[in-house]
Amino acid sequence: MERQQIFAGAVKDIVENKMSLRKAAAKWGVKRSTLSDRVTGKVDIGRRNGPPPVLTAAEEKKLIHWIKSMGRRGIGITKSELFKTVKAILDRDKRDTILKNNSPRNLPGNGWYKAFLNRNPSVKLGDVKKPDHKHTKLNQKKVDEWFRNYEMFISDHCLLDKPVQIWNCGAFGFYVQNKTGEVCGPSRTATDPLHQPTTKGKTRITVLACVNAAGGSIPPFYVFPRKKTPRARNQSVREVDGASCCFTETGRVETEAFQSWLADHFIPQIPEARPVVLLLNSNIAHKDFELFKLAEEHSILLYRLLPNGSHFLQPFDDSFYGSLKAAWSSAVREFEVENPSKEITQSNFAKVFKSAWQQSATTENIFAGFVRSGIYPIDRHQITRATLCxxxxxxxxxxxxxxxxxxxxxxxxxxxxxxxxxxxxxxxxxxxxxxxxxxxxxxxxxxxxxxxxxxxxxxxxxxxxxxxxxxxxxxxxxxxxxxxxxxxxxxxxxxxxxxxxxxxxxxxxxxxxxxxxxxxxxxxxxxxxxxxxxxxxxxxxxxxxxxxxxxxxxxxxxxxxxxxxxxxxxxxxxxxxxx
Known part of the structure; x- marks a missing residue:
């Protein structure tokens, strides 16, 4: 019986059944002083002793669901990520809690964390293994375990025969650098080659692409580097029908950019069939609590590729990206020949990129990537011993x-x-x-x-x-x-x-x-x-x-x-x- 039910029964005995405070406390196994506070109305019946809770029971329930769901999909939530999520909830509602004087404000500490785990025994603190950036450390056991869990997950959601509902998302960076032009110098000499100073800075534009196991794709999403979003949007992004963009300070896919992509680009453009599995790498932006809630609302299941294994498990890396990068290089060379006095900038990037995208985002390229990586049809044997050894x-x-x-x-x-x-x-x-x-x-x-x-x-x-x-x-x-x-x-x-x-x-x-x-x-x-x-x-x-x-x-x-x-x-x- 829950604590609230116990106190409700004890108060009822005193108020309606005229039982004494002492007898009611003994019957229900609670302290007389604690029960007295509930009877007199000094304390609400359902409230626990001590300071008021930081989150409501419903909010904690949602956090537990987030932690457990992400864990089953290979995405562990660290203590610091949990703290930041709680702080974001409190800051968003401008809530006045016992954490208001913490530094930073509303950021939980170890005391709250221990109490949270005690209240929720279904989650526990585990050891966090530092990611290994050497691909050679991967072995057959780890790959077998990932494929076994992945196949079970796909089977549990009845998607084994539904490739159009299995998607893979990847971010690719393209650098735009000023041209140097041509230089004059002596001909037919054995001296060092001539050089001209170039600007050291490079502008990185990220292209977020997403494809499915049936060979389908949605239009590209561009992330441009800019501190503030301009009033007039870059119209050239529409060179590919359905393409769109956002702006971040670094030009990389950060949490807000990924949320924008998911809500305004991915969800509106994929077929209506649900659920949908979205395969991702280990980017921290994919762990966000609000992102998880948004995905859950639309029956989108985020699933993590094997850590350190995206070089052979990422369907993009096998065929699509190789073709895209080569096509982009050709498009750049063609642009330079046709426009010797112009540079590739943010305003014309999408126009130059269009031909590369159209050459690479083919059904054959995309489908081949899923097959060769063993992602769909699910085939563990596509990752051979030779790949790992x-x-x-x-x-x-x-x-x-x-x-x-x-x-x-x-x-x-x-x-x-x-x-x-x-x-x-x-x-x-x-x-x-x-x-x-x-x-x-x-x-x-x-x-x-x-x-x-x-x-x-x-x-x-x-x-x-x-x-x-x-x-x-x-x-x-x-x-x-x-x-x-x-x-x-x-x-x-x-x-x-x-x-x-x-x-x-x-x-x-x-x-x-x-x-x-x-x-x-x-x-x-x-x-x-x-x-x-x-x-x-x-x-x-x-x-x-x-x-x-x-x-x-x-x-x-x-x-x-x-x-x-x-x-x-x-x-x-x-x-x-x-x-």
Whole structure:
């Protein structure tokens, strides 16, 4: 029997049945002083002793439902997140509580937290495991457990045969940087390449995309960086029918932006069939209590992808995003050719982005991503041992292959990308001698590619003396020792992204390139001769040396980049081991 019912019965005995205070207190097992306060009206019958509660019983019930529902979907709520949620409820209603003098105002403390857990034994405080950002730490047991829980969740909501009600949401950042224009300088010299200073700042525009397992999608949602929402909305976002936007200070998807997307963009544009599962990553914006209530009201079930596993479980990452990024790069190049005096800004971003979106948001691309990730149809076996271990295979309709030759005792691995090219021979006019390893380094300030990589000739001391006088430019009669330690070409676009990330994350101890042929005009499937840096190319192989510990992550980065390339069919990746 609840406390309120006990006191109500005791008060009734005293008032209606004329029972004495002492006998009523003994009958109902309560203190006489406490019962006396209820009989005289000094204290409400249902009120507990001590200070008034911070939240009502109904509000606490909703919090418990939120915590338990999110936990079942793989999204744990931390103590600090619970405190902030309580504070938001109190601040919203401008409620005067015992927490009003706390700093910050209305923020609960440990005393309230312990009492909250005591009142609600169905939830408990658990250990929070720090997220592991190394994908190599994932194992079959964790993946099996996630798929088992996910399949049970989908089955419990009768969605196993309803792909149109299973959605995946992802945010993709695109940087807009001022163009540098062209510079003048001496022609046909062996000096360093010319550069022009560029603005250091970059504007990030986030595109929030959402697709379903049947291959459907809703229009993109743009998040523009701006401190205040302008009075006149950016009309260019309507380039794609149904697209819309919001503004945040950073241009990233924060809680309010995600709520705006869910309420004003996602809910109005998806089919009416319910419930709907919305697969998300671990972004803190997805944990918000008000967001959860909004989703529940519309029968939208938020479900978390496996932590640290979105690189192979996110349907977007497998096919859609690779296609989108490549199409965006092509759209940018086309815009620059057609508008040499203009820049891509917030006002025309959506117009340039339109063609990339239309090329990528195809039923085939979207459906393939769900199938390959095992999200729908649910297939745990799509995530093979090779995906989690050191032998990684690219699952792609095109012909990229990984050949592994492993010796257990050897400590270093070399990832070799064969049948590639060196770009820019028409600019640098340097033909490397056979067998000479070229060094691959970051190129800073490239306005066309954030992941640009330059190829450098070795220092003279690192070149065999017998090669010092080899002629590397017949027209200018330049020998190798004259241009040692200077740049001589570029890594192909998109492939450079994968190798760049290996360097940036300190996965690679060395990256080199070996020319496998003589300079020639660009040839299929490589870009046409009239594209930037592709008039003349040199056939070449690229090698990335990593430790066994970093092999899986490095291979994944390289293969992901290759998967986005139109030249994918000719490239072959090999992994060998060194002692």
């Amino acid at each position: 050191q032998s990684v295979t690219l699952k792609d309709s095109r012909a990229t292959r990984v050949i592994v030759d492993r010796s257990e005792k050897e400590q270093k691995a070399v990832i070799t990308v064969r049948n590639a090219i060196i770009k820019g021979y028409d600019v640098f006019q340097v033909k490397p001698p056979a067998g000479l390893k070229l060094l691959v380094k970051k190129e800073y300030g490239n306005p066309y590619d954030d992941h640009a990589l330059l190829l450098w000739l070795p220092k003279l001391v690192d070149i065999e003396e017998s090669k010092h006088n080899i002629v590397i430019d017949d027209m200018r009669e330049i020998v190798l020792k004259q241009v040692a330690d200077l740049p001589m070409g570029n890594v192909p676009f998109v492939l450079s992204e994968g190798i760049y990330r290996c360097i940036e994350l300190n996965l690679a101890s060395e990256v080199t390139c070996l020319a496998t042929g003589s300079p020639r005009d660009s040839f299929p499937p490589w870009p046409a001769e009239d594209e930037r840096g592709c008039k003349s190319v040199i056939p070449a192989d690229y090698s990335v040396t990593v430790s066994n510990q970093h092999l899986s992550a490095a291979v994944k980065l390289v293969l992901d980049a290759i998967g986005k390339m139109t030249e994918n069919s000719v490239l072959k990746v090999e992994v060998t081991w060194q002692s």
